[in-house]
Amino acid sequence: MTGDDMNGITPAELKSMDESALDALCSQLRGTLLAYGRAHGGHIGSNLGMVEAIVALHRVFDSPRDALIFDVSHQSYVHKMLTGRWDAYTDAAHFDEVTGFTNPEESEHDRFVLGHTGTSISLACGVAKTRDLQQAETGNSPTGNVVAIIGDGALSSAVAFEGLNNAASQGGNLIIVLNDNEMSIAQNVGGMYGTLDNLRRTQGTYEPNLFRAFGLDYRYIESGNDVHALIRAFQEVKDIDHPIVLHIHTCKGLGLDEVDAQDGFLPGQCESNHWRTPISARQQPLGARKYYGQLAMQYLLHRFASDPGLTVISPATPGSNGITPEFRQLAGQHYVDTGITEEHAVAYAAGIAQAGGTPVLATSATFFQRAYDQLQQELSLNAQPTTLLVFSAGLSNADNTHSGAFDIAMLGNIPGMTYLTPSNERELLTMLDWSTRSRDHGAVAIRIPSQAVLDEDMASGKSRYPSLALADEIATGSTMPISTKVGRTALSSNGTMRRTVPSPFEEYVVEHMGSEVAIIGLGNTMPIARKAGSMLMERTGVKASIVKARQCTRIDTETLTNISANTKVVVTLEDGQREGGWGEHIASWISGNADPTINAMHTVVIGADKEFTDRVPLSTLQERYGLTPELIMQRIASALSDNR
Template identity: 55%
Template sequence: MRMSVGILSAIHGPADVHALDAAELPALCGEIRTTLVRYGHVHGGHIGSNLGMVEATVALHRVFDSPRDRIVFDVSHQSYVHKMLTGRADAYLDPAHHDSVTGFTNPAESAHDQFVLGHTGTSISLACGLAKSRDLTGGMDGGSGIRNVIAVIGDGSLSSAIAFEGLNNAAEQGGNLIIIVNDNEMSIAEDHGGMYGTLTRLRATGGKGGPNLFMAFGLDYRYVEAGNDVFALIEAFEQVKDTDHPVVVHIHTRKGLGLPPAKESAEARDSGIPMEGDAAVAAEDSMVFEGRHEANHWQDPDSTTGRPLGARKHYGSMAMAALEPRFATEPGLVVISPATPGSNGITRAFRERAGRHYVDTGIAEEHAVAFASGIARAGGRPVLATSATFFQRTFDQLQQELSLNGTPVTLLDFGGGLSGADNTHSGVFDIAMFGNIPGLTCLAPTSGRAFLDMLAWSTSQSNTSPVVIRVPGDTILNRERSGDLPGDAQDVTDMGSADDTCSNACSEKTTADGTATCPWSRYRTIRRGTTVAVLALGNTLPLGWRVVEALASDVRHPLDATLIDPQQFSTLDAATLTELTGCHRIIVTLEDGQLEGGWGDKVTAFYANAGLRDMRVLNFGAAKEFTDRVPLDALNERYGMTVGNITARIRSESRG
């Protein structure tokens, strides 16, 4: 049912904001705030940051003239109000239209959105580019079509290295550029970094204290203490409108303003990932449900919350509970999170208990990887946990600081694989990225037990090189909870070596020169068969098991297929792949990642390069494309990742 809100429902664009009587602006802000809270209860999202930006966004659209004046919202977490004021209010007022807009800015939705943005720290750099192009093509009063350029960035995003690079460039470039720093004293969790003491002093002195971070860059600076006073903000923005030089307007806002005080816990103000329904309750209710930790025993908190954890929090909490007892005797064991800890099961209670063994670097993923490599070089065993989509930002550090130097850092890769996420937060590219970095061991556990065994090995003194562990997803967790995940110890045999499985031991093999090799370098055969071998990597193992069962259950043409759990995607198990040629004609690879450049491609190339032309390899995985909020079931259908399609292709090949 559509919510009827008087002023907001009549706003169809910035011109309507300009036309309002000034006395109506506070009421408009109130209606927007009410709408945000109701929207959050139903739909979820990054509500806390938007609640703090209501007055600032109304003031921006009151003073400036979008899209001639270009507004760039960093990471998009503060753009919901902007969307309401630029013709998309119905998406927030009417539940039937809640999914008609993304949670992020997107030029395909509106000319008022400049970029598709979902990763943090980039708005200043992007704004510098817009301003540079304007100044090269006619300037503000010429034919560029662009007047004021405004970058909106939160204080938490300032911890990102690219934000500093943008500030540095802005000062050198000169010309009209307005940088709005929304200081709500919070990132997704707490702010971390030395600069935040500077911001604290600026707030305490009304912007007059020193040192002033922004003026040190050579930027003009204004401070607005009343960041939730629409009239104070209008006055401040009018003062900097049409400026001929870069200026920072530092506004002090209250994150989550408008929610009941009892719900304003620091952790709950914003999650690092979009949420659904009541699990969000505006983002302030996006509680990180805390697992109980009793006598060093991790316990899934389903029984205490009534809600099962998703895979990333479930397995993340397991990992932290396994590491915590070791802190007392292993001083170099450190957990690192570049912000977003709660999303990955790194609870506030754990962080407090871990003390110096936990480091939040802020939103600085590149620094986090290099920092971890430094710890490892000095003899420590760091564990760096973040999302697959955020690891993309660290590619150079993964290659140079980590793999080239061979430092024993453990990376916990959360959220990898196919999902219905928006196009800025897809984890589908991680196998192709990690799997093509030399010297990086890439593990893909298919159970909680395997995950913990791999973590124990990678953080032990036995391991001497970098390791990424692809944290199991919901397909694995759901099968574990149902109790029918294939591959328990009593079911497993290995074609190569029976003691290579993580369930039997974590003891590594040694090469001729005495160096250790990964215990999971050999593939694990779960079910032996003939003719067809299904190699199901990581999260696709449950799908592979269903395919094998379906082939065997066909009463007319049963096929007794082999099922293999590869366990890793950094190398190919040539021995197992070669042995399969003895009694198999069809090899099927399954991966919930991009096919092109992925793992299955390498299996195909292995057989082709070996001259085994009689072996037919069928690869199943994702196309090389961006997808935006496509339901997971629809993606699986699109990519043929269904039991029906896979078995049909196998049968077609077997008859050929």
């Protein structure tokens, strides 16, 4: 079967195909996935392992009436190919027309926008509940079978277990397809996976059975890459009247060959299979996320010998954040992958801190959202000295499920949380050095710098990239500048007041003093702030004060007061959501200040709109939000004109 033959295949046409032709179809789909991954990149490994399962699902079930709900969508590429989006995987001109996740705006066959893990069973319970109510009241429903497709790695999420628990008590038609490829993003971790291994080893007969313990029916299908076996299994449970788990054993990355092996991509339990980098990008240097992550881990390696309680925690995604297999091996018991368990990971870190340990928890800004309650309660309310490394924070061209633009509004408004915003590698390591050596603070989050910061360091020659000598230097002999600032006052849990120690470095730094205008940049926006200041001087002759903010949780009233004497316009720059963000807090403080010199300053707050964005180029977002030197200069000129 050729690509042209497949171009018009719909789920209805798939059902009419002779079953003997399905093996060729699966082979063609797998070849298409391989070619797409090599050219474009993506979550190829899990998709390769699910080719037969997706074909069988669409052969047996009647999507979209039968609801197919994919967990995190890492197995949905073939589903997309078969539901009207074939060109997006075969024609380079259309590669970026669809997301890497399910999306109802693309197709009626997609029920949800899904990019975070563990929610499919809960979503399926909700869809099934409404169907059952509709059938009970009217005798009919637009929804038939409800099928949740979840991977074994995703099953570690707490919400997945909450869904299993609810599914058993709710009853009714609900089919949970567990894709067990023996891998999470990295290796599976946790006691549950020994149980899954025993189920595989005994062809599903092992007791105690995890799923039956919830009160769920259960069947095991060893040949998860046999399309005919899967068709039979799905036919047997279609229209079932109670919840059931179909445990299918698949091979992650099935079909990867010598071409892919040259880049480290192998079938089976290979961590690289999680994300396929296009061949054209394989020689590119490390991006900021991995570079700064490796830098931080190199620093921490030096600390393990002197701090036996120092523990690096990753709720999965280690490689994405520069936590390399080599680091993990050297760290030994000082490194813990908790699996996809952000809520547990944050509470776990709080427990380590309370017992006198030194936890460092590393994950993406978008995943910290999943643990907001623990960040507020277990960490901040309890003032536990914990370090959070926040990756991929700020504006980016990410899809709408992985945006990091909401981190400042989220973390910057938790009482007791300190959110530090380094703008170069030395500041990053100095902040990490302080937060892990001192216990005189509560929860400290450190925003990992962006690519713009790394590019500026590289261009100026400041960065030791790709050397890690700076991490060694700071770990073995701290160069941290100590501040004379006094501690702030906080209310303790028993209602008494206690002193806490602020970060031991100046919170806002005036890089150079100007007049009339002050541009205050936060972390990643410092390269833009400096360029805007230079452009303003070149075109108007106005010399702006350039101020670097190293944190976004407190207002440095001392610095703002000092610059107010000569300043008419204050501009704040943040690469995050403006509403509820850092700049708005500064504007509020200035406008409400009783000192007429201070409240006379006009404040221009520049940041992102409160919106979801989906794969919009970073340059386009910066233009949209006014975060370019040219647009900043225009805002300043307008504000100066209004104040004269």
